[in-house]
Amino acid sequence: MATDTRQADEDHRRFARFRPPQAGEGGTMSLLDHIRELRYRIIVSFIAVVITSSVAFVFYRPLVEIVMHPYQQASLAIKAKNPTASLQVVNTGVVAPFVLNMRVAIVAGLIAACPIWLYQVWAFIVPGLLVNEKKWALRFLGSAIPLFLLGSVLGYWVLPKGIALMLNFTPHGMGITNLLDMNAFLALEIRVILLFGVSFLLPVVLVLLNLIHVLSSAQLKAARKWSIFGFFCLGAFVNPSGDPISMCALAIPLSVMYVIAEWICRSNERKRSTDNMGIDKSEFDIQID
Template sequence: MSDNKLIKAIKEKGQTMEAEMSFFDHLEELRWHLIRSAIAIVIFTIGAFYFYDFIFDTIILGPSRPNFWTYRMLCKLGDLLHSDGFCINKINIQLINTEMAGQFTLQVNSALLIGITLGFPYLLWEVWRFVRPALHEKERKAASGFVFYASGLFIIGILFGYYVITPESVNFLSSYTISPQIQNLFDMDSYLSSVATLTLATGIVFQLPILVYILSSLGILTPKYMKAGRRYAVVVILIVSAIITPTPDMLTMTIVSIPLFILYEVGIVVAGVVEKRKLKRAQEDGLA
């Protein structure tokens, strides 16, 4: 009897060690995926550092100049509507540096932000490569376009944040004063932080359909639940729009909230597709 107990204990210990080794093997695999992602981001950061003149003068400082694409389009829209209120001919912004190493730090930080932005699709690819072996064949087929759709939504969100939200915010905040005796002088770090936050935050918010897909696949969200909660979603979207846009004017909030409403409706469609796939799979397995 004691021998049987000993053998059973040895088997259980062996299974435990095997599970622990499997766990550490997964950690090691995850570590290499993260290392490759970090290397990709570093490569993009070095490239951004090398081409910094173009990136800084054209991309980062673009929304601070009246010849920026968005301002030119608003002027054309004003011409079509025969209204001068749309045209922005001057941006009242003066940028300063107040630290000894401020400009060097600014170059490093902005290059790193560009590197993270450009490396984000590759990071998603590495995440997909890590998760893919744990999925069943049907789940792999269902999620085969994850990297493409997530990267596409991120890029669209980045462009929307950069060309719509950022210039509106820069124009409003740079011209907002509570007294003519107070002159607006903006630190470069503050300007870069505002542009990066508005742009990257919008790119992340545009991942809403991907989040809905994941939650629907886990059975947490259903199209019926999302339709029933549409009225609450409107309130949440308006709050998110107010947080993303530091300007209190209704026009900017409306511009931001419209694509979020569209993304929510797209999320309902995505949840419906996931639910239909689940029902079809259940029928094929003879469980429905």
């Protein structure tokens, strides 16, 4: 029995580095344990992205077709207005096709692994929350994942409209051929899709900051006008064309979600205040007795 216990202790110490450090009472942890846990969360997220990217690399051909879809839609829109327009996508360099496939696989892996790395972000913050606030973990994942995917899809939808608008400035009837470098086009597509996806996580981040007592609903209310103005500036910066439709496609949903996040934070503060009043009242009654 003693031998089995020692063996179990040795196994526990041997594999301790592969587990996150446990928080003490009240969710307290030392600075070193926080650093160790951060390292653990980053490693888990990295491994998840590597695995999903490796799987995506096997299916790179249909993924490249998905990547090319915005270009094809933009090309059709351009030729509908100017049938003589010439538009081609080219690869420059010997390793360009391989780099293209690697980038496509990594982006697909990053999107596919979003449930895992979003959970790691939340799990890193959870130990510092109260017991009732930890119940928000499921709600966090349940809202962050679809919001990220929704933002990514919106960016994918906006991209061809912006490309078509910009390339329509090409003079007609002059025999000009627009050559798009495939890797540069992919970099633009990645930027738009990821920025749209990450931007849609804004309400979740605001609620999260409210839960850990960093941000209040009063601060959100005071910054509402400037935040909405910033969303329109962000929409103009992120989308490739800067046209009003694409800009509003990002700014309006973000503005609505900002107001919703403000309302959720206000409701959470009221509930927290009510709970605290209940605790204080019970303690006061006990002291009188």
